Amino acid sequence: MTVKLVIGIVRPDKANDVLEALYRAEVRGFSLSRVQGHGGELERVETYRGTRVQMGLADKVRFEIAVSDEFVQPTIDALCDGAQTGEVGDGKIFVVPLERAVRIRTGETDHGAVTPVGKS
């Protein structure tokens, strides 16, 4: 059984909704970081003491979720559920194959490493 890394880049104000959706989908292990990026969204103009600047980067939150195969679709669904507003700028989801995953505490690898304790 293989392991995939699901990367979801979402709006910061939707991060809580995504967390809720992941929790409901029983996806329990992930990392989250604040990133800046540029997608197709309209650029906004800000003014600071007469200096006008075009803000080319928007704040986003990036979820990284390593899951076993059968959890890939529920994870994607949860990300879409939580993060969708219908406006440009909702974000992207990337799924990439993982060569290996290791749980540091036990040395378990791959499927065992990404399955929450107590499940199998």
Add this chain to the structure above:
Amino acid sequence: MTAIIAQAGVVDTGDTAWMLAATALVLLMTPALGLFYAGLVREKNTLNTFMMSVGAIAIATVTWALVGYSLAFDGTGKIVGGLHLALLNNVDFAPRAGTTIPQLVFFAFQATFCIITTALVSGAVVERMRFGPFLLFSALWSVLVYSVLAHWSFGGGWLAAQGTLDFAGGVPVEMGSGFSALAAALVVGARKDHGRQALLPHNAVYVLLGAGLLWFGWFGFNGGSGFSTGNPSVLAFTNTLLTPACTLAVWFVLDVVRGSHVTAIGAATAIIVGCVGITPAAGFISPAWAMVLGAVAALPSYGVIVWRTRTRVDETLDVLAAHGVAGFTGILFIGIFASQSWNGVADGALYGDASQFVEQAVAAVATPIYAFVVTYVLLKAIALVCPLRGSDHDEAIGMDIVHHGEEAYASGEGAILIKPDGDIEELLRVPERV
């Protein structure tokens, strides 16, 4: 009053000097409030929250000069004053009746009260109310609510006439803002995420610094409300130190009992509650009773904060608990503990005059009703003209970007400079002769 007070009707240089400084101290309270409020909201609403206080400085100063001051301080009409002082007519270097300071200073000092009170109400509607409608609301509220209440208790209106004691604004400032805030929160409605997500203060250091600066400014607020350097001012000044310190200490205990930690934001709140509690009573009660007031005032305000978070009412920054309820407590406290040997004016129930308590209770009932009803109707009326809040989408992005086109913590990463039209080099170049 005692012999230290200079003869009324003549300008006294010492009194004037103190009032000039006190006015500046009170003005500082509004940016301090902006900082306090800004720390309590989410990062994306920092500037908008601060700007509501800055906006109040602009709006309330103008309305105060145009008509507010006159409605509050011209004549002794029961409900409102006259218009003889409108547009600063007749406001000059001559002493304000009953004081030893030029009316021009008296006007400016009172203006700073109108400003901060208007700014206080913003705490109920931050993070969702649109900036334009808030400014419109500020302009109307500062006249219809603040000026009227100021007339009632400071300007010779019916509360002052029937004997209500209010040293520095328990009626117009504290209860006026607190109960208006409740009405505003109800009309504007809760933030879209209220009750669904944890909406946390984004910078507790701003909150503490803002509270500290407010306390500093409050020495001018209460200490200046005697309009002199006489005994009432000295008493009010020192009570402004004693009461909030006692509120802080009691708040620590309440925090520990409820949550096992002494919290920083709780401490900042306690400073405000203590300052508010002593505001109406500052020049009327002994220092010892001022300390008791500090301890007592903590309880109802703490209770209302705990209660409010269990309701669906999104009175976001607890203006009702910190100002309305603490002002209410302070106004009633005078009725029991005022002592003529300290204030030279009147005794409370404990010192033999039970009627004082009744006079205080009348103010404590009438003020909340007036503030709540007028604010409620005013906001409903404004809502007919323009929407009070933006879309959920705007609220998600945050008020700073939507209403001000700025961010509080812009990093500059990814920001591309837009050159002015035609480029500056282009504009400066001398055309070549043909």
